[in-house]
Amino acid sequence: MTPTSILERALSRDTFSDLHIVDAHCHLGTGHEFYHAQAAIEQMIREADTMGVEKLCIAPEAGIECDYKYGNELMLDSIRRYPGRVYGYLCLNPFYEDEFERMFDTYYPIEQVIGVKIHPGGHRARIDCEGYQKIFHEVEKRGGFVLSHTWGDADAYCNLTLCEEAMRRFPNVRFILAHSGGTVESVKRAVQMVNRYPHIFLDTCGFDVTEHWINELTEQCPFEKILFGSDFPYHDLRYGVTRILFSNLTDSQKAGLLHENFEKLLKGCPKTNA
Template structure:
């Protein structure tokens, strides 16, 4: 099973996105064999989290089972958070750089308490989302599954990102970005463990075919490739994957857990 942890629908003012609709993503997914993709709507990441989240949920309902929604939380607007078990929702999406609010800021405390996995943009040397902030959050909330989008974004920071979260098993390294390579994916697996690496493409910003090709051709064992391309995310989200033996991974906190 191939699962894409990091996708988008919609348009963005700073980038040309030739095919921003869910239908185009679905056609690419079918061609490659991607079973499902986690999406956040770019309207939600940008100016209107409420309308953008609603649009993403409509897409998930229209293409049942093919898209999971990362609902965007804007810390300045205190966007309503989804409840655990909400159909179609995979978790919460944070973009500290767009919202200019540090990942370790107290404004995000409602997110850490909501009981859902969190996908956050991570960018090395950013004042808002440097990987060191992921380590700080994980130290305070070790039972919250936290996915570092882009693994720091820049190649000079990939290894540092893996080392910073090495002692925080609740943090996962996600592979999307135009600078990522198959060799780096294999290095991340060696540094952090293959069970801590997740495939993501950043489609429709970036080409899904290119993103998955890096995983498909990376110098990995078949077992590690299976974990990265979908096994880890399936376990994290509680999706059925009966033919793959997976290590125990941190899940969301139990009801009432102080995290």
């Protein structure tokens, strides 16, 4: 008997707990720029349950906006309340260099803290600034990886020209280009970067507003370098997950994107002090 395909199951509204889905790009709470429904961690976990998402990797909104310390407290509270369900990103503001070491020492030893999230636009700092370089040095020393917001050429803080300049100096640090560059031209550039640099990866959220389909990225990039992220709760988790479930990829590609590629990344950059 032919097994039911993921698409057939999705059309029947199945829940995909068997895929052990890991969402590598989530936030927590609400930001200032626009409204979306309230998203406390317990609500996010309820939504994850409905889609069969096993793990959420979070960087609270506050962490990438004006109060990164508050954001890190929220992250810590969430991973303690939901061990095994929530991973956290340490959020750092590049203008607070004197606090880096204390922040790394406080949060990085916690197993569920898997890396660093930076949002140059949120903190209004160019990704090639001194503060970020110091952060990347710390990650190089302590392990984990960096999830960085990216966008198009109009973004003065983290367009891909700046990203490439900053990231190529740290070949031992793994970087995820969040949103894969975000705009139609920048996605093309992001594809070039992941092909050129072994330490640079992509995620699947954000560039969905462009005319690039997920199929095209899997044809143009090393497959294992594409990670599933939804930007939940900026974006609805259902939307991010169904983008993969209803795509024209093979079932094994869907499973790879939703889980296996992330596990490979995590194994490839263990933290030294966990």
